Amino acid sequence: MKKVVKFGGSSLASAEQFKKVGEIIHAEKSRRYVVPSAPGKRFPKDTKVTDMLYDCYEAAGTMDITGKLNAIAQRYQEIIDGLGLEVSLDEEFAKIKTAFEEHVGSDYAASRGEYLNGIVMAAYLEYEFIDAAEVVRFDEDGVFDPETTNKIMKKRLEGVEHAVIPGFYGALEDGTIKTFSRGGSDITGSIVARAVCADLYENWTDVSGFLVTDPHIVEDPETIETITYRELRELSYMGATVLHADAIFPLRQEGIPINIKNTNRPQDPGTLIVESTCRQPRFTITGIAGKKGFCAINIEKDQMNSEIGFGRKVLQVFEENGISFEHVPSGIDTFTVLVHQSEFMEKEQSVISGIHRAVHPDTLDLESDLALIAVVGRGMRATRGTAGRIFSALSHANVNVKMIDQGSSELNIIIGVKNEDFETAVKAIYDIFVLTHL
Numbered sequence: 001m002k003k004v005v006k007f008g009g010s011s012l013a014s015a016e017q018f019k020k021v022g023e024i025i026h027a028e029k030s031r032r033y034v035v036p037s038a039p040g041k042r043f044p045k046d047t048k049v050t051d052m053l054y055d056c057y058e059a060a061g062t063m064d065i066t067g068k069l070n071a072i073a074q075r076y077q078e079i080i081d082g083l084g085l086e087v088s089l090d091e092e093f094a095k096i097k098t099a100f101e102e103h104v105g106s107d108y109a110a111s112r113g114e115y116l117n118g119i120v121m122a123a124y125l126e127y128e129f130i131d132a133a134e135v136v137r138f139d140e141d142g143v144f145d146p147e148t149t150n151k152i153m154k155k156r157l158e159g160v161e162h163a164v165i166p167g168f169y170g171a172l173e174d175g176t177i178k179t180f181s182r183g184g185s186d187i188t189g190s191i192v193a194r195a196v197c198a199d200l201y202e203n204w205t206d207v208s209g210f211l212v213t214d215p216h217i218v219e220d221p222e223t224i225e226t227i228t229y230r231e232l233r234e235l236s237y238m239g240a241t242v243l244h245a246d247a248i249f250p251l252r253q254e255g256i257p258i259n260i261k262n263t264n265r266p267q268d269p270g271t272l273i274v275e276s277t278c279r280q281p282r283f284t285i286t287g288i289a290g291k292k293g294f295c296a297i298n299i300e301k302d303q304m305n306s307e308i309g310f311g312r313k314v315l316q317v318f319e320e321n322g323i324s325f326e327h328v329p330s331g332i333d334t335f336t337v338l339v340h341q342s343e344f345m346e347k348e349q350s351v352i353s354g355i356h357r358a359v360h361p362d363t364l365d366l367e368s369d370l371a372l373i374a375v376v377g378r379g380m381r382a383t384r385g386t387a388g389r390i391f392s393a394l395s396h397a398n399v400n401v402k403m404i405d406q407g408s409s410e411l412n413i414i415i416g417v418k419n420e421d422f423e424t425a426v427k428a429i430y431d432i433f434v435l436t437h438l
């Protein structure tokens, strides 16, 4: 059994947290490859080291950054002292200071959080430290190169019994440091798991897995026991955070499961993310997620249905304006395009005139401040009446449904409601599937 274990920032925010992590790693021999984030928040108002680094880098050149860098060094020193380690990061900080003053790039700056934490972690565990710049490759345009990375990483880890590989960054062939987007250590964990053909990728964080819905909307929601990659993709896209949305791709190719675990409650089973499973979800639906801030562009034209190329011409206008669309529900003579309001607003007039020119609609109107809710579940395919239950719950809650879209996968139903009905709608759907089931 071979496991890759990734620990998030809050799991590594202090020496105490490091000790919990050490215990977890030593509890199982199979936990051989460790991917740490940078130290995160120790308490709600605290600042993540990554944010301190961005801030410090931005200040470099306009002011003396000694004070800001010392504050960051202090965060590591507290951990080093708390663990009773002999490590000194002085030389590293001297290099960082020069690099910041020379403006080598904000990606380099941010990456130092993980890099330094990797050094501390390796010393604490007495594992080999492998700089991610050596094994995670981006191409000359700064785009992650999965296949080259896989080759290099595989080769480097061959015969390495235990290693610490910092998350979040890699490098171009010329050595320029490049980071993933925020939360990207999750991706590094996946990349390592793929390279070593791990049996399991454990992603340790500060919650005991994915919740069926947002705890800010529903109090104390149930935890999802098992979820498929595809379900997770739908939920993450619609706003469920916990795991970086791009962390799934490297594992999908190999069918490696991910277990989301809680560093502060290691006994909890957490959520298992798998390629596919016979295990049915407990509640027909697996999860509910959603986002506010969408806008619908409703286009009507008599005989639209017989006008070949209508949809393409409309969508081309969005393409030419650099706007991606979310959904396109259509009727016989109607065609609606749902987009992110914030993206659309700047280009609004140019899109409207573009559509007029392209397809000469009879009417074109806009409806703003819409929310989209995704009700996701592999169990829906085999169950009758899921849509019926959703809509009767929404009507009982006095929510007017503006749009419905069931993907051909029958994995999710997307519902559009007014922004102000969003929370009520999510609660109503949760209640009908989860509460009435308990």
Ligand code: ASP
Residues within 6 Å of the ligand: 008, 009, 037, 038, 048, 050, 051, 113, 167, 168, 181, 182, 183, 184, 185, 186
């Ligand atoms: N430290 C980085 C961030 O705060 C990456 C990560 O934690 O995954 O986004």
